[in-house]
Amino acid sequence: MPLQRPVLWVHEEALGPRNPALLAWPQAPALFVFDSAWISSAHISRKRIGFLYESALALPVSLRKGDVAAEVMAFAKCHTADGVVSSRPVDPRLQRIANSIRRQWPIVLLEPDAFVNPPRPPRLGRFSRYWRDAESVVWEGFTSNAS
Amino acid sequence: MDAPLTQLPAPPPLNWAVAEDDLPREFPNRDEFAQDLEQLFPQTEGGLSPLRGGRDAAERQLERMNAKCYGRSRNHLDGAVTQLSPYIRHGVLSLAEVREAVFDQLRQHRQQREDGATLIKELGWRDFWQRIWTGLGDQINNNQEELNTGHDPNSYGRNVPDDIRTGRTGLACMDRFQADLVETGWLHNHARLWLAAYVVHWRRVHWKAGADWFLEHLLDGDPASNHLSWQWVASSFSHKPYFFNRENLERYSKGRFCTDCPSAGCCPFEGSYAQLETQLFAPPAAIGDTGGTHGRERGATFARPSAAAARPKR
Known part of the structure; x- marks a missing residue:
């Protein structure tokens, strides 16, 4: 069933207006949570917190700190939501948080803007192999005005 | 029009009620924002970037x-x-x-x-x-390949030494990079490479310790880019270690560090690449002894900090 009344979880990889969750649900209540366990265990400096905070302040999101999954689920409950929408994270820590939420709430992860969409998955391992597959596709959108 | 530098842009309004345990979204200015962060995140250190x-x-x-x-x-x-x-x-x-x-x-x-x-x-x-x-x-936290330095992997220290962390190495370049890292949370890519190479190869510290130190501070602290770039320097994500010499650092820094450096007479980066290679890395025969890549000819194939060798940290 498609979600009718979701809340949005905005995380550290998507603190901008191109966040696909914010674009899809511009009126939905949204939350960013400072991950207290990560901040402590990784000794994250205050300037990094400040940068994240300033970035989040530019978005229509509520801000909290603590256990991210617990805070997102409490936020969803408070807003009588029927699920959570977010952007698909790359960081395994954020994926684990998404999985924690999924155990108790429906969660939809939307794909962020792609930098390049090659017809076949590019070869990884070394950058040179990836770039051989990706470069021409990246430049497809460019036409020079140079005379 | 931009807000004055001491001001923070007004946050967009919320169309839902603010909860009691929400963090504040309004601050009179950036100085008070910094002070409030100390209260909100007492476990963190330092000021704003x-x-x-x-x-x-x-x-x-x-x-x-x-x-x-x-x-x-x-x-x-x-x-x-x-x-x-x-x-x-x-x-x-x-x-x-x-x-x-x-x-x-x-x-x-x-x-x-x-x-x-x-x-x-x-x-x-x-x-x-x-x-x-x-x-x-999470495998980015592990060596992607065996080290190609010829040294026993267990010989690398597990902590970044205090003199590096606090900018008291006596090396003008490295102490400046430390200050930029800690005070601003941003370093030029070349400075990242030089500092990482110094930590790993000159001070024989495990790349993971240095990578974690960077992530404490870098505003762009991306574990994948950061950890794998440190591994590239260390040689566990590359077939050769990255190192540099004073001439290279001086060239790309326009000599801003060397003139007044307290270690000018005993610079550890002084020398040709061949001399530094001998000094920093064990002979190829030892590579086999430590389980590394066997029989590799290194010498002239060592990474040089050219445009082609530089890594992408903007």
């Missing part, structure tokens, strides 16, 4: 971008680097947006594809790291 977060700051930085100059000068400490990495890392700007901004600039200036090729390739590096991270997950 002069680099500001948020979309307005990101767009101002994007306007300063000069793709053609970037391509010509990116390896120099005073080169036209973009400083967009903190915004890209946190999605304040998407890679696709920056790609389009580069294309727009080339069109507006009637420039050719070649004029933006280096910067577009650097954006490709960011995409590459994300794809690698998607595949490897």
